[in-house]
Amino acid sequence: MIHIPISVLPSTPAVDEGARVMGICNSCRYCEGFCAVFPAMERRLTFTPESMHFLANLCHNCGACYHACQYAPPHAFAIEVPKAMAAIRKETYTRFAFPQALGTAYQQQGLALSLAAILAFFVIFIVGALSVGDPARLIEAPGPGLFYEITSHGLLVSLFGPVFLFAVSAMVISGMKYWTMLRASGNEAGFPLQEAAETAQAVLTLRYLDGGGDGCPDQSDAPTQSRRIHHHLVFYGFMLCLASTSVATLYHYMLNLPAPYPFFSLPVLLGTVGGILMVFGCTGLLATRAKRNPALKRADQSVMDVGFVVLLLLIAASGLALLAVRTTAAMPLVHLFHLSTVLAFFLLMPYSKFVHGLYRGIALWWHHREQRNPTRLKLSDG
Amino acid sequence: MLDVLVIGGGNAALCAALSAHEAGARHVAVYESSPEAERGGNSIHTRNIRVMHRAPLGHLSESYPEEEFFQDLLRVTGGKTTEPLARMVIEESETCPPWMQQHGVRFQACLGGTLHLGRTNNFFLGGGKALMNAYYRSALSKGIDVHYDSAATELLFDGNRCLGARFERNGVEVEVRAKAVVVASGGFESNRDWLRDAWGPAADQFLIRGCRFNQGTVLRHLIEHGAQSIGDPTQGHCVAIDARAPLYDGGIVTRIDCVSLGIVVNKHAQRFYDEGEDFWPKRYAIWGRLVAQQPDQIGYSIIDAKAQGRFMPPVFPGETANSIAELAHKLGLDPNSLQKTVDNYNQAVVPGTFDHAVLDDCRTEGISPPKTHWAQRIDTAPFTAYPLRPGITFTYLGIRVNDRAQVLFDDYSPNLFAAGEIMAGNVLGQGYVAGVGMTIGTVFGRIAGREAARAA
Numbered sequence: 001m002i003h004i005p006i007s008v009l010p011s012t013p014a015v016d017e018g019a020r021v022m023g024i025c026n027s028c029r030y031c032e033g034f035c036a037v038f039p040a041m042e043r044r045l046t047f048t049p050e051s052m053h054f055l056a057n058l059c060h061n062c063g064a065c066y067h068a069c070q071y072a073p074p075h076a077f078a079i080e081v082p083k084a085m086a087a088i089r090k091e092t093y094t095r096f097a098f099p100q101a102l103g104t105a106y107q108q109q110g111l112a113l114s115l116a117a118i119l120a121f122f123v124i125f126i127v128g129a130l131s132v133g134d135p136a137r138l139i140e141a142p143g144p145g146l147f148y149e150i151t152s153h154g155l156l157v158s159l160f161g162p163v164f165l166f167a168v169s170a171m172v173i174s175g176m177k178y179w180t181m182l183r184a185s186g187n188e189a190g191f192p193l194q195e196a197a198e199t200a201q202a203v204l205t206l207r208y209l210d211g212g213g214d215g216c217p218d219q220s221d222a223p224t225q226s227r228r229i230h231h232h233l234v235f236y237g238f239m240l241c242l243a244s245t246s247v248a249t250l251y252h253y254m255l256n257l258p259a260p261y262p263f264f265s266l267p268v269l270l271g272t273v274g275g276i277l278m279v280f281g282c283t284g285l286l287a288t289r290a291k292r293n294p295a296l297k298r299a300d301q302s303v304m305d306v307g308f309v310v311l312l313l314l315i316a317a318s319g320l321a322l323l324a325v326r327t328t329a330a331m332p333l334v335h336l337f338h339l340s341t342v343l344a345f346f347l348l349m350p351y352s353k354f355v356h357g358l359y360r361g362i363a364l365w366w367h368h369r370e371q372r373n374p375t376r377l378k379l380s381d382g
Numbered sequence: 383m384l385d386v387l388v389i390g391g392g393n394a395a396l397c398a399a400l401s402a403h404e405a406g407a408r409h410v411a412v413y414e415s416s417p418e419a420e421r422g423g424n425s426i427h428t429r430n431i432r433v434m435h436r437a438p439l440g441h442l443s444e445s446y447p448e449e450e451f452f453q454d455l456l457r458v459t460g461g462k463t464t465e466p467l468a469r470m471v472i473e474e475s476e477t478c479p480p481w482m483q484q485h486g487v488r489f490q491a492c493l494g495g496t497l498h499l500g501r502t503n504n505f506f507l508g509g510g511k512a513l514m515n516a517y518y519r520s521a522l523s524k525g526i527d528v529h530y531d532s533a534a535t536e537l538l539f540d541g542n543r544c545l546g547a548r549f550e551r552n553g554v555e556v557e558v559r560a561k562a563v564v565v566a567s568g569g570f571e572s573n574r575d576w577l578r579d580a581w582g583p584a585a586d587q588f589l590i591r592g593c594r595f596n597q598g599t600v601l602r603h604l605i606e607h608g609a610q611s612i613g614d615p616t617q618g619h620c621v622a623i624d625a626r627a628p629l630y631d632g633g634i635v636t637r638i639d640c641v642s643l644g645i646v647v648n649k650h651a652q653r654f655y656d657e658g659e660d661f662w663p664k665r666y667a668i669w670g671r672l673v674a675q676q677p678d679q680i681g682y683s684i685i686d687a688k689a690q691g692r693f694m695p696p697v698f699p700g701e702t703a704n705s706i707a708e709l710a711h712k713l714g715l716d717p718n719s720l721q722k723t724v725d726n727y728n729q730a731v732v733p734g735t736f737d738h739a740v741l742d743d744c745r746t747e748g749i750s751p752p753k754t755h756w757a758q759r760i761d762t763a764p765f766t767a768y769p770l771r772p773g774i775t776f777t778y779l780g781i782r783v784n785d786r787a788q789v790l791f792d793d794y795s796p797n798l799f800a801a802g803e804i805m806a807g808n809v810l811g812q813g814y815v816a817g818v819g820m821t822i823g824t825v826f827g828r829i830a831g832r833e834a835a836r837a838a
Contacts, residue, residue, distance in 0.1 A: 027635035027697040030429055030509030033490035042494050045695050067515060068508030070426045070633050074419055077628075212507050213488060221515040378692050379495055 009049035009095070009181070014087035018056060019047035021084045024077055031065040034212040036202075036367045037085070038065075043375050050185045053095070053178075056088035057356075057363035063296045064211035067221040072295075082296050090301060093355055096181075098173040106351035111307045114352075117344035118314075118337075121159075125336040128155060138332040146260040150332045151339065153258065163346050170350035175358055182366040188373045198368040203361055206232055219291050226288050233281030234312060240274025241319070260326070272323060278316035282309050308353035315341045385409045385838035386831070387560035389534045389547055389600060391416060392423030393510070393820060394802025395566035396517035397827025398834065400485055402564070403524050405835030410526045413549055413558065415533035415567070415595045422514035423568050424592035424776055424803070427633040429493065429510060430503035431482075431824060432817035433475040440479060441491045443501045448472050451502075454815050458667070462811025464612075470785050471809055474825045479504055481828070486516035495694055498663075503817040510820075532556065534567060534600050537798075539607060542791045544798035562797040562834035565789070566827060569777035569803040570598025571618065572630065577774070580615035584772075587679035589623060591773045594630040601781065601804055610782040610790045613807030619814045620670030623773035625680060626698050635697040638768045641665060642756050643692060643738070644685035645727055646770065648676040651710065651719035653727065658745070658755035667814050674772040681770035682713055684724075687762040692738065700766035709765045728759040776819065780807035787830035797837040799830035 009015075022041050025031065032038045036058045044051055061082045071077040090107065097103020106113055129138060129150055142149050202208060206228050209216060214223035248267040251257040261268050286309055289297070297305075318338040325331050349355075385407040388399045391414025399412050414421050434451045435442055451472045455463055479489065488507035492500040499505075506513040521528060531551055538545040538557070546559035570576045572594045577585035605611050627636035641657050642665060648654055655672050659665065673681045685700075703709035710720035726749055734744035736758055744757045781789055783805045788794040802823040809822050 023695070024635055024697055026695045027637075028509075028633070029493050029495070030506075030512075030634070032493050033505075033507045039494075045691055064508060064512075068512035070509065070511050070631070071635070075631055212490070222519055379694055 011049050015049045015052045018052040018084045018088045021079055022047045034064045035208040040367050050181055052088050053092050054363055056085040057359040059085035060209045062209050062211045062216035066295050067217045086298050092359055096174045096178050097351055098170045103351050111303045114307055114311055117347055118340045121340035121343045141329045142331050150335055167346045167349045178362050188369050191372045195365055195368045199365045202364050230281045230284030233277045237274045237277030240270045244271035275316040275320045282313035285309050304353050311345055384411050384560035386562050386834045387558055388412045388564045390566035391421050393425035394823035394827035397824050398564040398566055398801050398831035399521055399526050401828040401831030402835040405832040407835035407838050412528045413532040414530050418530045425514055426511040428820050430505040430817045431820035432503050434472050440489055446502050458813030458815045459811050464808050468809045471822055471825045475821045478824045485520040487513050536603050542795040561838035564799045564830045564834050565600050566802040567600040568596040571774045571777045572596040573598045584674055584679050589627050589771050589773045590630045591632050591775045604781055608791045612782045613778040613780050615779040617812045618777040619775035621666050621773050622669035622673045622770040624698050625769035625771040638683055639693040640685050641683050643689035646681050646683050649678050649680050651715045651723050656751050656754050658753045670772040673770050683768045686760045686765050700768045702764045702766045704763040713767055724760050731757045731759050776803050778807040780805045786833045787826050799834050801826035801830040
């Protein structure tokens with residue numbers, strides 16, 4: 001007898017389509033060598049909404065399976081795994097968002113929310129800066145204190161602290177909800193060290209955006225590493241910027257060394273290299289997205305996808321601009337704009353495309369656990 | 383004027399075009415009957431190539447010597463093969479994987495559920511369509527012209543010398559002249575009239591597992607022009623597939639893998655063959671013909687709850703019921719007859735130890751036909767049934783060639799070569815062993831291309 005999983009999540013048209021597609025893929029299995037989705041699929045015979053929210057987040061949308069598919073349109077089966085999975089991921093991002101209403105709002109009005117947040121923070125900063133001290137300092141070259149002459153350290157901490165804490169808490173809650181769903185889907189023994197190592201390797205090398213070795217067939221059926229490289233320019237650039245901020249925080253509190261720092265200091269060098277990587281990566285992602293095969297992008301998700309990359313690009317570019325103009329009269333406004341983009345980014349982080357990393361990381365972790373457990377199926381080819 | 387004209391767009395055709403280019407032909411063109419989105423013929427449904435190897439080769443374990451490969455071929459064809467050509471194909475198969483990789487083809491370990499092929503068959507990463515995509519990319523990068531929507535209507539001859547061909551492209555006739563021509567345009571399995579000529583009215587119920595473009599136009603034209611044929615039009619690769627499969631291009635997913643776990647009955651609810659005779663490879667090869675010989679060419683594979691989850695998941699859900707009578711009703715079979723068949727079978731099952739991985743001792747006694755292995759009572763609801771029809775993969779009637787792939791008329795043509803399904807009957811007169819169609823297509827495609835370049 002087979003174990004029939006019980007479903008708690010409701011079905012939706014996107015989940016139904018995903019289950020239909022996986023049912024056909026599971027009879028074929030030619031794509032098994034491309035990525036994590038297909039080996040995970042082969043451990044299942046029925047595709048519940050839970051399993052679809054799992055498989056969909058394993059999918060990196062590389063497109064290899066689409067181009068290899070004997071059942072892709074014009075075949076009557078009309079199998080388009082990347083599209084089916086993308087539609088479900090979109091539902092993961094709202095269903096597991098905390099609070100869910102914000103997730104829904106972002107899905108509907110992501111671009112407007114991003115722009116509104118940037119603008120609102122920009123206004124708050126200017127009003128805040130005007131209310132204390134001389135208004136003229138916003139259009140004059142700053143003194144030796146640089147940034148803190150415009151916005152006090154206390155103001156920054158009181159704004160960034162709560163926003164950052166909120167974003168991190170919201171994502172922790174989302175991640176826990178998602179992990180709980182996965183845990184409930186099967187009683188798999190844990191192998192924490194191996195799972196951690198395998199997941200870290202998959203994430204740090206973006207292993208599953210390689211189309212099974214040669215790259216993503218992004219524009220045509222020809223594989224290219226372009227998306228993988230550009231994505232990880234952004235990823236590592238972002239990490240360097242995060243490291244820059246962390247080092248600066250340590251300097252401030254531990255060494256009693258407040259900003260500004262000279263160009264040849266650890267925080268500025270980390271931030272500069274990180275910013276440059278992000279600008280190249282974001283530009284590359286936007287450029288290749290424009291040429292991407294229509295089968296690999298959904299019109300209803302371009303705002304979310306493009307909006308997220310544009311926001312990252314704005315942060316990186318305004319950060320670099322700030323470095324360039326930090327002793328000039330343009331500095332105060334560029335500084336406030338940069339702060340606004342960073343704050344908006346953090347505030348919307350739990351609802352934006354940023355969470356693809358959260359759910360994919362957790363899904364990969366669960367995948368590596370599953371793969372270390374023997375399959376429960378007793379399929380034989382006898 | 384072209385140096386080499388290749389008619390067809392599947393594996394053998396692309397191997398021929400690439401090989402002709404490698405051998406020095408500069409003006410090479412491929413004429414494929416399908417639109418670009420459906421290019422590649424039946425090759426897009428394939429997943430591996432059988433290759434001999436003296437030592438572990440890439441994902442292939444151990445060794446697969448020439449003699450063992452030949453004996454495998456001899457066994458399935460019952461001797462209906464041309465030994466020198468078969469041995470040449472086998473010997474040359476060893477050189478295929480590196481050559482394929484040069485053209486962008488990638489391999490992977492054998493797929494889940496195919497462990498028994500891990501030593502003999504090299505699996506394409508992503509399957510046959512990914513393989514064809516790689517070949518087309520390689521061809522285009524070398525300046526080989528590819529014309530889609532171009533179905534050959536006739537070849538042009540001066541005696542045994544081929545001058546070129548005519549194609550119909552979007553309703554317009556195009557004449558193409560070439561110094562040498564390769565025909566790699568497949569068999570005739572998509573041509574219902576021809577199937578009916580060979581099989582009689584039963585052919586009306588056949589489903590075509592491959593593409594709709596294999597009309598056999600070039601094959602027929604060559605035979606009419608005096609090319610010597612080889613093989614029997616009723617021979618081909620014919621398996622029992624889900625009766626609800628699409629008419630064309632159902633491919634791999636329409637196979638039904640639970641035959642050996644239950645019983646199979648015809649439209650009169652009668653069993654007609656030993657469901658537990660042998661493992662998958664043989665079962666796969668014979669059940670299409672068995673169903674084709676039943677009234678209305680329909681069968682029903684019936685299992686109970688014990689078999690659930692033990693076989694490769696079928697693409698369409700089965701018909702389920704909580705009693706045999708209810709199942710019969712849903713299938714449109716006579717409930718009393720089906721109940722009687724199941725009761726007789728259940729009573730004949732003798733106790734044994736079920737093991738699907740070996741030819742176990744679960745069998746029947748005292749009924750005809752017997753079930754000689756994996757026989758378990760069908761007694762646990764819910765009961766499930768899958769309807770079966772014959773599904774044609776490809777046909778073996780072909781054109782006789784020599785070891786240089788030259789087409790034989792009264793004598794061998796100096797500049798007309800054949801590769802792939804259109805000549806596979808030279809090696810494969812009947813039966814089938816997994817992956818050998820791609821071996822024949824790749825080896826003969828490369829030979830045909832090379833020889834065509836020499837003749838050009």
